[in-house]
Amino acid sequence: MYISILGRELRLILTDRAALLTIIVMPIVLMAILGLSLQGMFTESVWTTAIPIGVVQEYQPDPDRQQPNPEKIFFGEFLENEQVKKMVSYTVISAAEADRLLASEEIAAYVVLPQNYVAGTQNNISLNNQPNEPVNIKIIADPERNYSALVVEELIKVFNASMQDMTVKTAILERSFPANLNWSAKATDIARFYQDNQQEISIENIEFDGKKQISSFQYYSAAIMSMFLFFSAGVTATRLLDERRGYTWQRQIVAGIRPATIILANCTTAIMVSLIQMLIVVIFSSLAFGVAWGSLTQAAVVGLCAALSIGGLGAMLAVLTAVTGNYKVITALESVIVQIFALLGGSYLPVELLPPLVQRLSNFTLNGLAIQAFTKTMQGYNLSQITPYLSGLIIFAVLFLVIAYGIFVGKRRQIV
């Protein structure tokens, strides 16, 4: 009878348009939207459109100033650097214009080079035996464009750190030379030395330890699919209450079918539905977005573990729904709990971008574990390297089933 119930449930769910919309169509649509809109967060293609920034010069520009000229360092060597140009495009503007462009969101941020920028910086990095002078570069950012502003801030910090480094080195040199030194001759000599020993640094995305970087489509295929697994549990759990309210449950019990058989079939339905859901998403994402899922055997193992945990969750929800006799548990799951887990588990944003506490919590979410296992499979990690995530999913499955069994035994009369 178990097989008959399972077959019936699969037919009912897979012919239910509303259910299919929720568990198949929605994840594909969301996956496409997030994959397209956030693709820049995953590869260097983020720099295909450089972040527009403004530069406000509070100092008096002097292109003919003697070397080392900090203005040429900032503009010529830093902002015109090929790698930096991919990230930011700049315009030199007045402070008023900068405020206007920032307000109209035409620039993501602007950098203010202070009045003493040229003189102060030149003094700090030159061998002249003069005391250092503080130079404060400011960044004014658009709070609406946090991510872009963060990139600009980090770039300026790197630049500042380089200048700071040069300042310190210069100060050390000044202290190490005798007081009666010919500073001009020594500075020329050292500058030549720097130039002869300069090391070119370039940035490129490479595979680290054989692990590939994943694209936004790859990430969101796994992330959204893992989030929508919850809905498979919800859909199957709802069926049990539908049966009670439609009196088919009572009819089955009178016919001699044991309640445990119905619930077990319900749990298996959740597993089957989530496996079908994942299979469709994997095939669709591969064909439509070229998503590579890594080792398909390993991805299948991950899918199975995720489906088992969904089966456990489905059984627990089904029993809870049957005990309470209303859809509140399912409504709460779909409207609140899924959203919280989606955020914590990294279904909306990669957990690496979230606070450390959230990153730790993601290991306690079903979707978080599934995302990690799927994305690491895409990156080329082997089965033993993703075992902790798979174990977590299995633990969830067992935990949910134990809770479901406990409620079923304790509240059997209410359910029957």
Next chain:
Amino acid sequence: MIFISILLVDNVKKSYGSFQAVKGVSLELHGGESIGLLGPNGAGKSTTVSMITTLTQPDSGTIYYKGTDTASNNKIIRGELGFVPQDIALYNNLSGLDNLKFFGKAYGLRGEKLSKAITEISNIIGIEERLKDLVKNYSGGMKRRINIGCALLHNPRLLILDEPTVGIDPQSRNHILETVKKLNESGISVIYISHYMEEVQALCQRIYIMDHGNVIASGTHDQLIAVSHTHRMVSFAVDSNEDEMSKLLTAKKVQQNGREFVISADNTAGILTELNTLAEQAGCQILSYSVAEPTLESVFLNLTGRTLRD
């Protein structure tokens, strides 16, 4: 202990929280007999049936099926029971055939036996031509017929039908009543629950009238009528001041629908004179007046002060 009844319900009670749904119901059903449970909504009929089907455990009292306490062995009744719930207990997104197949399997039928049972039952319920259509596309009457068919596949010895004709067209209703009558004549014992007096009257050899969780009267149709043979249903209508008239009639058992009234009267000889006097006091006139012979409806009205459809 010798049991002559196939089913014996002995003083069962059931409460939900502080609400006592069934307050001590006793009834019996002989083999091949058809009995009716008659009563308005909330009388406790469905709860009583739920206990007989073993879906609900009584708080106290015992239900015996063929001499065995069903609380200690529910399989004794479940295997021989065909239960037609009050609601359409079918899968709307499956075809009628798939529903019959599923519930046939639920009763342990497989292969040839199942196919044969489906053919036979679909013939009985008269739905062969639409069997492959989805249930959601059926009319109310067809759904009701499949609903009954699903309970007949395993050739039950006891058939319980809870309000099987609610909300359907007269043609389907007649078909269902004919079907139940034939099934009963073939030897199946029937418990028929309804608040339609005429259905119970037509199908059942004995009738239990329930109200507020109690059996308030039982017996054959003639026995019940005899209990209140002197009572008649008196219907009349007034031209105005119906509220005043209603107040003056409070001592009698009154049903009112606008300016139309129905009362139960044990002496109709002087009733018209009495009504005219009351109408004069209320400032209105009697427009029409009729006296009906006693029916189950009038018995019920006499016993409870309300009609079956209340």
